Amino acid sequence: MFQTDSQSKTQPFLDLLRLPLIGSLLKQRHARTLLQIPLFVISVAMILHGLFGPQLAPRNLATTLTWVHFRGALILVLLLAGNFFCLACPFMLVRNFARKFFRPNRNWPRYLRNKWLSVGLFVLMLFVYELFDLWASPWWTASLIITYFAGALVIDSVFKHATFCKFVCPIGQFNFIASTVSPLEVAVRDHDVCTRCTTKDCIRGVREPAAPLVVIQRGCELALFQPRKVGNLDCTFCLDCVQACPHDNVGIISRVPAMELATAPMIDTMRSGVGILSRRKDVAALVMVFAFGALLNAFAMVSPVYALEQSLARRLGVTIEAPVLAIVFGLFLVVEPLLLIGAAAWITKVWGRSNNSVVALAVRYSYSLVPIGFGIWLAHYSFHFLTGLFTFIPVTQAAVAELGSAVLGQPQWTLVGLPVNVVQVFEVGFIVLGLLGSLSVSYLLAASERMARVFIPWAVLSLLLASAALWVMSQPMEMRGLVLGSG
């Protein structure tokens, strides 16, 4: 987290790397690899089962682990800790292995060094998820996992640094935005130590003393220079900086969630590897997709969406889903957010008598939507995770039995998870938590600019999103592939 000089030696409530067991484990040189290997093995099992196993989603490891457990565990870890799934990313294990044999020598094109491509890929991912009913298709899910592995491997084999993570990976972008509300951050312990540091190994990497061009420990591949790093944006928690720092001055430190979005000094600060957040239209667009995509993704699982799609199909006279879905996406991910954010920004300009343009204000205050977006994703994913918590057990039992082994016994198909009515209480709690977060961020942003009353339009917008999410969560869930014209 950004620290002023007076705060340079503030003791954090918690530094994960200073805890007895977990700290010494994470500081091991091969800690990341040790965490990646189990996820890689599980990924391979998911791919094989997805391609060759039963094609009924609830009985397949690819669909069960991806859409129930991975997503749920990922968002809960982001809520309770930080971006630890990027730390344990199995795609990077394969990529790191490949880089032992050939080194990329190209730089990612300058015009792509922003989030616009990843905004498009994030939307595409959400679109493909609905169009091909990925949640219902083990084969497509396995193909998606293979695509991720192939994408990471190809892109990072051609282009230097962590190009795939920083500019391409939709999961990574989701984690970057979501981790701004996480309670932990990879950060400098004492800024005075950095001031006196002459080697800057956290960014340059540790060099072979006799051969300065040979890097024996990478520095940050995402161009985040620790002393000027602010917040969790673009940080994969890879811990390269921790390994590289010769002064043991980088920790995984507790902080106030979302504060990195919440004040004018924070979003107007030049962040290493990120720039000035209040000027990043591409990051704001990513936030917009993150927040409104959360609602759309949840909306797509309840009954009213089918009525809407059928109605649109009848009006258009089409029987294929893609154009109908494109219109729904256009309405919910482009028209609706632009109208609502635009209106809130315009009111901000008028009420605050601001000299900034409506677009600049929209960018600035759109960051207040991260917590409510996070709350909606959390409510949605934790619903599947908690109601299907134990389903990986019978699916694994069945997968092992298919291999001819009875070692795990007969599949216990009655093992499911928590009752829906219990989980719904959590869902409401998560949405309310997200709403409170967004209200706090927008208030602090407005107050730090001495324009407290412009908090109101952004509070109304967050309240609208929260109300819509609560309405969606109260609707009966419906799972089906859309057959247009079938009523």
Place this chain on the structure above:
Amino acid sequence: MSYQVSPQPARVGDVTITINMKDRSERPIAGASVKLEGNMSHAGMAPVIAEAREIGPGHYQAKMKLTMAGDWDVLVLLTLPDGSEADQEFEIKNVAPV
């Protein structure tokens, strides 16, 4: 094997599923054990399990509680009188909300 689901269209709640089974020479298969397992198309959902009773030679009927709207995949697990086992699947599409 043929089947009927009632009511049509199926709605969330109890549905009655009737299974009619014949052997290759078109004779009804009596005395079989028939279990049904209904799954949603999304992973992580509880399967609904029901046992069918024989209501006439080769005709079996079960009540199944469909807990959610959408598409259901029903797996029919058969144990024939000679002890051999077989299974077959069918879909109940577009189960409507209550």
